[in-house]
Amino acid sequence: MIDIPLARTVLGTTALLLCAACSADPARREPTPAPTALADGQPCPVTRVAERTEAPPERAVTMADGDDSWFGGGGLWAWSPGRPVELNREDGRLSTKWGWWRGVEGDITLAATSLRTGASVETELDNSGYGPTGFQPSVLDFPEAGCxxxxxxxxxxxxxxxxELV
Incomplete structure (x- = not known):
């Protein structure tokens, strides 16, 4: 025999919890921490725009012809397409262009590390010629493709x- 008051309480609590989860502000959720290494065969956990906790500046989206593929916050944003990025393989180099949006003045410092091999790249992106804030393109060189x-x-x-750089 089913205890009707208990069933109502359980169903009511479940419905309340489901509604609270559905209406939670997505801008308040914490992004998944980025790994520092990958095991063999583990897929590259590419950061998705949906993981961001703050909307990009409207000027960044407008400048990119409505492309909302920006990840960041707190004054620094990176173009992040959420899919593999094709490397330019000319002149014996592996390079790609990367867009940045600066909400505060200064130079961007960047450290990139291969999650498969530990290879690393460190650079400071000079903002000369692009103003103290706003869009800044960069060309980044890598020793290898990968995650x-x-x-x-x-x-x-x-x-x-x-x-993921391919």
């Missing part, structure tokens, strides 16, 4: 994301 973790800093703003 890379990016740690970027601009003043007090810091972001970490993962991209």
């Amino acid at each position: 890379w973790r990016f740690d970027a800093r601009l003043g007090d703003a810091a972001i970490t994301f993962v991209a």
Whole structure:
């Protein structure tokens, strides 16, 4: 025999919890921490725009013809397509262009590490010619293709994301 008052309580509590989860503010959720290494055969956990906790500046989206593929916050944003990024293989180099949006003044420092081999790249992106804030393109060289973790800093703003370079 079913205890009707108990069943109502259980169903009511379940419905309340489901509604609370559905209405939670997605801007308040914490992003998944980026790994520091990958095991053999583990897929590259590419950072998705849906993981961001803050919307990008409207000017960044407008400048990119409505492309909302920006990840970051707190004054620093990186273009993050959420899919593999094709490397340019000219002149014996492996390189790609990367877009940044600076909400505060300064130069971006970047450390990128291969999650498969530990190879690393460190650079400071000089903002000369692009004004103290706003869009900044960069050309980044890599020793190899693969799954890379990016740690970027601009003043007090810091972001970490993962991209697959092919």
